[in-house]
Amino acid sequence: MSSISSRPRVQSVSLNTVAKNAVFTSQVITSAVNFLSSQAVKAYKQVAQSLQLSTVNTIEPVASLRAEYQLQQQQITTALSPYNLSATESIQLTALLTAAPYVVESNLKIQQPLQALQLSTEPSAARQAQNLLLQAVEASHHQVFLETLKVACTNAAVQIGFTSVQTMASLVGTVRLVATDAQGRSLVTEINGDINSQPSIATEVVGVSDGSCNAILDEFDRALEAAGVRAAVPTRKFTGGVCELAAAREFVRKKVKPQSTSRVTNTNSPNDKRRIQRLNQGNTTQQQ
Structure with missing residues (x-):
């Protein structure tokens, strides 16, 4: 049956069951956000706190987080507007804040796109780095889930x-x-x-x-x-x-292991034929 x-x-x-050695993206970002201007750092901390982006009680599949992505971006854009940041810094902060709810296998999984985001000086480069960061975060989060x-x-x-x-x-x-x-x-x-x-x-x-x-x-x-x-x-x-x-x-x-097959000796082999001939010769001699 x-x-x-x-x-x-x-x-x-539940986060109590989360895989060992997994790292919250928000922890990695917090240590990396200091490359921004003091105004941008201030904006990051206040917006993250107000939107509770780092408060994660459960780990959700990537598909669920994607469904929340568009609404979250709108909220972040609205929350950042009073800080009068440059276009590049706004994109950088949006990328970091959007990645906050994810969990990754290790900080190494997102190190390269995070560095690209840090080094971007133009909006186009920042946008490209944002996309690469999100792809890396999603892929690693999926494995953790x-x-x-x-x-x-x-x-x-x-x-x-x-x-x-x-x-x-x-x-x-x-x-x-x-x-x-x-x-x-x-x-x-x-x-x-x-x-x-x-x-x-x-x-x-x-x-x-x-x-x-x-x-x-x-x-x-x-x-x-x-x-x-x-x-x-x-x-x-x-x-x-x-x-x-x-x-x-x-x-x-x-x-269900297959049964072992017994090995059958080939009685027609040359060695066996010679052995039979010797035995027959011995029997003939004894009879004489």
Whole structure:
């Protein structure tokens, strides 16, 4: 028997679960903003505080942050207007403030576009650097979000007794996990996340024959929610014992090892023929 629990749209994950070594972009920017004029630094601090751009309670997928991007830019432009900044500094500040809600793998991931933004002296160069910074921030944030979902799914599985967790090889943008308990039952999870859409989580129970699939998935879903994963209401599907997730099929296929074939000696080989001839000659001599 087998069942799948699917969460088609993951909206956010608690910061308590965020992947280790991840860095808030706002922290990187705060240390880099000092290249601007004193008036621009003042504007950055006051606008960031008034719009609460650095106050992040959850980590959201890139697609969700993009949806907020246009409104956020309008708010930033309006908030910066009283400071009478140059066109270049306005673009630089807008780029830095817009990047604040993101989380990146390390400051090295955005170091190059950040330096380009710092060195830009014309609006066109600043605009180009702004675009490069946003692209780098989004790409790194996406990886952090997928890794955070992986951590959340791992913790949820361990919490309900599936303590042996392995990561399966997968395509870019996909994370596959297999968690197994002491009874040999397994939870196979696929996390699919294109940067342009909200990621999804699907978990399939494998190796259960007593009808407890739904009970296991109920526990897993509750543990995910406790880990701070917020998503669309999970849907449940009974598969009738036929694995549906690609990761589950691959996992089962690898578990069923092919039987070893015994090696049969070729009795027609030259060595065997000579050995038989010698034995026959010996028998003939004894008979004589």
